[in-house]
Amino acid sequence: MSIKNLHFILVRPQLGENIGSVARAIKNFNITKLRIVNPKCEWPNKKAIATSVGAKDILKTTKIYKSLEESLDDLDLVFASSSRIRKVNKRTISIFDLKKKINKKNKIGLIFGPEASGLNNDEINYANYLVKIPTNKKFSSLNLSHSAIIFGFELFKFFSKKKVNFSSTYKSALATKSEINKFLNFIIYNLDKKGFLQPNHKRNSMIRNINNIFHRINLSEQEIRILLGIFSTLNAFNKKT
Numbered sequence: 001m002s003i004k005n006l007h008f009i010l011v012r013p014q015l016g017e018n019i020g021s022v023a024r025a026i027k028n029f030n031i032t033k034l035r036i037v038n039p040k041c042e043w044p045n046k047k048a049i050a051t052s053v054g055a056k057d058i059l060k061t062t063k064i065y066k067s068l069e070e071s072l073d074d075l076d077l078v079f080a081s082s083s084r085i086r087k088v089n090k091r092t093i094s095i096f097d098l099k100k101k102i103n104k105k106n107k108i109g110l111i112f113g114p115e116a117s118g119l120n121n122d123e124i125n126y127a128n129y130l131v132k133i134p135t136n137k138k139f140s141s142l143n144l145s146h147s148a149i150i151f152g153f154e155l156f157k158f159f160s161k162k163k164v165n166f167s168s169t170y171k172s173a174l175a176t177k178s179e180i181n182k183f184l185n186f187i188i189y190n191l192d193k194k195g196f197l198q199p200n201h202k203r204n205s206m207i208r209n210i211n212n213i214f215h216r217i218n219l220s221e222q223e224i225r226i227l228l229g230i231f232s233t234l235n236a237f238n239k240k241t
Contacts, residue, residue, distance in 0.1 A: 003159040005107045007033040008148060009071050011123055012114040016041045020051030021145035022112075023058040028149065029156035034062045035071050040114070068111070068123055076106035080119055080127035081147055083140045088121055092130040095150065099158040101129055110151055115144050172222035180214055183224050190235055 013019050065071040113119030197203045
């Protein structure tokens with residue numbers, strides 16, 4: 001099973017803005033299947049389109065259902081999001097354990113209730129598992145799209161086959177030790193002239209600390225040139241004053 005077989009299902013959503021935000025949230029994590037059961041706002045919805053930003057394609061392919069049962073007919077495994085522990089004979093798991101319950105051969109549905117009340121117990125009965133996002137016990141209710149984006153991220157991590165590496169577009173090479181040492185010699189020479197490295201018995205310790213700072217932080221050639229320019233300008237300014 002690939003991430004393409006994940007279906008996010010919104011049950012009785014109340015606000016078009018939240019539907020649009022959910023579409024945007026799931027597209028961030030390459031999830032494209034959105035289903036809506038008995039929306040309480042008009043559909044299609046202009047506010048949903050506005051808040052979806054670049055995810056209008058998700059809304060265009062969204063399927064509308066009259067009942068939750070109908071929306072689940074072609075699915076094999078269903079998880080229900082809930083912020084509350086329910087008095088139902090249904091196992092509740094943490095979202096961190098969601099991946100342990102996924103069978104890659106199954107088509108999977110994730111159902112989310114309306115913003116004000118969440119899923120009722122009859123709707124929860126359709127799920128194989130209840131899934132809870134650990135939150136502040138005194139303030140556990142999440143916005144619909146916030147809940148969806150957390151689920152999306154967890155599932156994206158599970159289905160991502162390649163390790164993701166991020167590389168900077170910064171082009172300046174790292175400064176060589178020779179360049180750093182020339183810069184440090186310039187600083188120490190001018191600090192000595194200003195009488196900064198005093199008293200004399202602490203001079204070597206202070207120089208060691210200065211050397212450690214600039215050798216530790218992986219300065220680039222461009223950064224060395226900038227620092228040289230800054231210190232040269234300050235030195236020239238002090239001479240004038």
